[in-house]
Amino acid sequence: MRFHPLPALILLISLAFLSSPCRATSAEQTHADLILDNAFIYTMDGARSIAQCIAIANGKILFVGSNAGAASFAGPMTRIVDLSGKMVLPGFHDCHAHPATSYLEQQGCDLADLETKEQIFKTISTYVQEHPEKKWITGGGWQSPIFPEAAPNKEDLDRLVPDRPAMLSSQDGHSVWLNSAALKAAGINADTPEPLNGRIERKENSNEPTGTLREAAIKLAKAVAPKASQADYREAALAAQSEFNKFGIVSVQDACVDEPLLKAYADLDDNNLLTMRVQASLLVEPGDADARVEEIKKWRAKYNGNLLKGNSVKLFCDGVIETKTAAWLEPYISDKRAPSTSGILNFPQNVLNAIVTRFDAEGFQVHIHAIGDAAIRSALDAHNEAQTANGWRDRRHHIAHLQLIHPQDLPRFRDMNIIANYQPFWAFRDKYISEQTEPQLGPVRSRRLYQIGSMFASGALVVAGSDWNVTTQNPLDAIQVAVTRCGLDKPATTVMMPDERVSLPQILAAYTINGAFLARNEKETGSLEVGKSADIIVLDRNLFSIPAAQIHKTKVLLTLFRGREVYREPNYTN
Numbered sequence: 335m336r337f338h339p340l341p342a343l344i345l346l347i348s349l350a351f352l353s354s355p356c357r358a359t360s361a362e363q364t365h366a367d368l369i370l371d372n373a374f375i376y377t378m379d380g381a382r383s384i385a386q387c388i389a390i391a392n393g394k395i396l397f398v399g400s401n402a403g404a405a406s407f408a409g410p411m412t413r414i415v416d417l418s419g420k421m422v423l424p425g426f427h428d429c430h431a432h433p434a435t436s437y438l439e440q441q442g443c444d445l446a447d448l449e450t451k452e453q454i455f456k457t458i459s460t461y462v463q464e465h466p467e468k469k470w471i472t473g474g475g476w477q478s479p480i481f482p483e484a485a486p487n488k489e490d491l492d493r494l495v496p497d498r499p500a501m502l503s504s505q506d507g508h509s510v511w512l513n514s515a516a517l518k519a520a521g522i523n524a525d526t527p528e529p530l531n532g533r534i535e536r537k538e539n540s541n542e543p544t545g546t547l548r549e550a551a552i553k554l555a556k557a558v559a560p561k562a563s564q565a566d567y568r569e570a571a572l573a574a575q576s577e578f579n580k581f582g583i584v585s586v587q588d589a590c591v592d593e594p595l596l597k598a599y600a601d602l603d604d605n606n607l608l609t610m611r612v613q614a615s616l617l618v619e620p621g622d623a624d625a626r627v628e629e630i631k632k633w634r635a636k637y638n639g640n641l642l643k644g645n646s647v648k649l650f651c652d653g654v655i656e657t658k659t660a661a662w663l664e665p666y667i668s669d670k671r672a673p674s675t676s677g678i679l680n681f682p683q684n685v686l687n688a689i690v691t692r693f694d695a696e697g698f699q700v701h702i703h704a705i706g707d708a709a710i711r712s713a714l715d716a717h718n719e720a721q722t723a724n725g726w727r728d729r730r731h732h733i734a735h736l737q738l739i740h741p742q743d744l745p746r747f748r749d750m751n752i753i754a755n756y757q758p759f760w761a762f763r764d765k766y767i768s769e770q771t772e773p774q775l776g777p778v779r780s781r782r783l784y785q786i787g788s789m790f791a792s793g794a795l796v797v798a799g800s801d802w803n804v805t806t807q808n809p810l811d812a813i814q815v816a817v818t819r820c821g822l823d824k825p826a827t828t829v830m831m832p833d834e835r836v837s838l839p840q841i842l843a844a845y846t847i848n849g850a851f852l853a854r855n856e857k858e859t860g861s862l863e864v865g866k867s868a869d870i871i872v873l874d875r876n877l878f879s880i881p882a883a884q885i886h887k888t889k890v891l892l893t894l895f896r897g898r899e900v901y902r903e904p905n906y907t908n
Contacts, residue, residue: 365409366391367897371401373417374876378424378846378861382839388422390868393897398862415908421876423842424862425584425869425893426809427849429755430701430734430799432507433574433586434595438562439503439803441570442473446505446803451480451490458494458502470560471495474503475803476511478656479765485535486511488545501559506804508654510552512545520555522547529554531620531680533659549653549678567598575610579901581808582871582890585611585853587799589701589734590648592617596637603639609900611641613853615648615701620680623689631696643853646699649689650680652709655737656770660706663740666774677706686712687719694720700731701755707740714746721750730852732797736789738775738782747794753852754789754796758816758841759805761786763830786816787834797852798844809845813877814885816841822886838877868897874906 366389375385377398387404389397397407408414440446443461448454454476462471478484484504491500491513499516503509517523524541528534532550534543547555562570578586588595591614602608614637616630630647637644653659658666661677681689690700700717704710713733721729732753737760747754760766761784772780789796798816800807811822819835820828829835850860859867872892877885891908893901 364407366396366404366407366412369404369408369412369414370417370422370870370872371404371414373420373422373872374878375422375862376842376878377863378843379863385862388862388870390870390894390897393868395862395864395866395868398864417872417908419876420891421873421878422862423582423871423873424846424860425871425895426582426845427585427797427853427860428578428583428799428802428807428809428845429587429732429797429849429852430589430757431578431586431802431807432589433578433802434567434570434588434598435590436803437570437574437577438566439472439474443471443502444473444475445502446475448476449480454480455490455494458491458500462495469498470516471498471500472502472559474507474510475505476502477505477765478509479769484509484656484770485544485546488512488514488517488543491545499559501555506654506656508549508552508659509657510547510555512543512547512555514545516555516559517543517545519558521558522554526554531678533657533678548657549659550680562594564594564597567595568601571595571598571602572607575608576901578807579609579893579895580890581810582873582893582901583610583807583809584869584893584895584900585613585849585855585859587613587615587646587701587853589615589703589799589801590617591615591644593633596633596642596644599642600637600639603642606640608641609895609898611853611855611859612643613646613699614642614644615646616644618647618649618689618693620685623685623692627692627696630698634698645697646701647693648701649686649703649713651686651702651704651713652680652706653678654705655774656766658774660737661708661712662706662775663708663711664779667776676708679708679712681712683712683715686716690716691720691723694729694731695724699729702731702733703735704733705735705737707738707743710736710739711743714743714750714752717750717752718746730854732852734799735801737771737784738779739785741782744785744788745792747789748792752794753848754794755852756784756786756789756796756798756844757801757805757812758784758786758798758844759800759812760784760815761819761830761834762815762821762824763828764821767830781831783831785831785834787836790836790840795848795851796840796844797848798841808886810888810890811886813838813841813845814882816844817882817885826883838882842877868894870894874903 368390371387389407500513533548535546652661661679702713732755734755847860850856874889891906
């Protein structure tokens, strides 16, 4: 699928203006608080109508239509803003992110976006010198392609942090890097057995830990590391939502939540401090699902509020490709570190079936992490068991990431009404793909990476998220990648799987009305229609009138949430 040519778009816009009547007003209020006129408003309604003007009253949309049609809604107290043709969209929905915990990590030793070992070492050294008071050095964001076999060693970290424990998470969150002091504090040595669904990286021809832990092994270190306080979580949630609002995001699925974070969100919600909707996915791990069902049901009842919903559970079916913990139907290409492995399935199929069926029966939305084709098939099989056992209803379960789906399984999303939750910013040939994914999967499987276009073509519902802070939370960056399948500043010759490109209207739907549907909020938000919440963003340029390769240069000038301004670009004075 290709980006719509401009002439065809102009025709569509003209027809939309001609065929779209002015919307009627609600009975409660006849005059608007705010009117945005002379705009290019892409409403995301069912007809994908284009409008010129939108009127807002009491946080709701009062009118959408032409400039002339809005005149009757202007009263003596109405503020009228001439947008001079700027683009207006519904607010964005990030359907898989980690706002508060990512913010907390960045407040430590922040290694995000560093490109070399030298940069990482310098940043760590500076941070250590500037924070002599910290008993542990924590933080993270290191990129796995920087280190051989994605495994930094304890000796390097010992030189940088010789006097106290250090624990630094990888960018994807599926590995941590420890120094010797942290290994000792966690009781990890040559005699420590491999934990279930985890791996302690060890030196060649030795059981001595190298300093890198994978997946469930991370819990050994986190058990002894400093914990965030309730005040830390509250501050992080408050600060993170401001960052999300800056990028036009008005709704988020927090993809991994425990009770302290739920309490923080609930506190903000109770005090009317949330400026976005939050759907919390409550973490369920192997071995504790049955014991935690009743506890999680109590959390759902206790912490469901005005803007916070704790009605989702999160399961990790596998890990990630970079560490060979994503699960495959066929083995990885062998190497000396992990010969003939097919990765790690965290749940035996019968156990996963039982967990999904139980939570489905209790009315929870099930949110599953699955990267490899074996994990994706396992997740689909579990959903099939739940549907068979519990009968038909409107579930809206979703599977996130979906890096590589077996061809036989892709149609099952549509057939089973499972929502495909992609992170579109990952769908280009960066170092993770060229240096770690392709060499470990081979050319045949690598031709099926991130089949977003095929998923849309199948008729399945597609939503989108960032997985921040794994990658940028800016939807406009991810929208560009989805449309171009290449990096933000890369030439078109670097397109990865061009047949999987999607159209701009498709990916905008994934970030707006489809995301609202996932959160069961499609009647309240996700499109700009009369009676819906005034969740609105203003962009500095029209995405339909610029080359696709310039989408990432677009800025959000204004974000309104329920009609209230929650972000304004500092230089925007209109």
